[in-house]
Amino acid sequence: MPCSRLRGAVGGHNYPILYRQATGQVIPLTTQGIVLGIVPDPYFVPGEIVLDPGDILLFYTDGITEAMNPQRDLFGDERLATVLCASHQYAPGDIADAVLAAVREFAGDTPQTDDMTMVAIKRV
Incomplete structure (x- = not known):
């Protein structure tokens, strides 16, 4: 089976956050980096992960987690x-x-x- 390897920086x-199908765990992917646009020559530490079948990688803006009731x-x-774990079987x-x-509810x-923007990647 081909390897699904992703490399990037924050x-x-x-x-x-990464949902691991094999364990049901949600893991934040922490790397070192500074907010874009703050310093003239930013340095970013690249990271690499392998997505196994069923794994989900979710990118999201703070409008999701900072939504207020x-x-x-x-x-x-x-x-x-919790929502990611409950919906992992979906596209x-x-x-x-x-x-x-869930945020609206x-x-x-x-x-x-704030904006609420997401990108979800799932290995099938």
């Missing part, structure tokens, strides 16, 4: 991980839809002030 924002609680990393677009639906009618 230029600020939230760390991507009427009590001003944040949606947070733990809720995001990538449906996983993103499940996350957005959590936030209720509370207006949000």
Whole structure:
């Protein structure tokens, strides 16, 4: 079976999260790097992962985890991980839809002030 190896670096924002099908764990992919645009010559430490069948890599902006409900609680990393675990069997677009639906349910009618952007990659 061919290897699905990804190599990249993080230029600020939230760390991507990785759902491992074999263990059911959600792991933040932490690497060193500074937010793009802060310094003239930024340095980024590249990282590499191998996606096994069923693994999901989710990139997302902080508008997801910083979405607030009427009590001003944040949606947070733990809720995001819970939704990813609960929707891992879906196609990538449906996983993103499940996350957005969970955020909307959590936030209720509370207006949000940040974008909510995601990219989901799943190895089949």
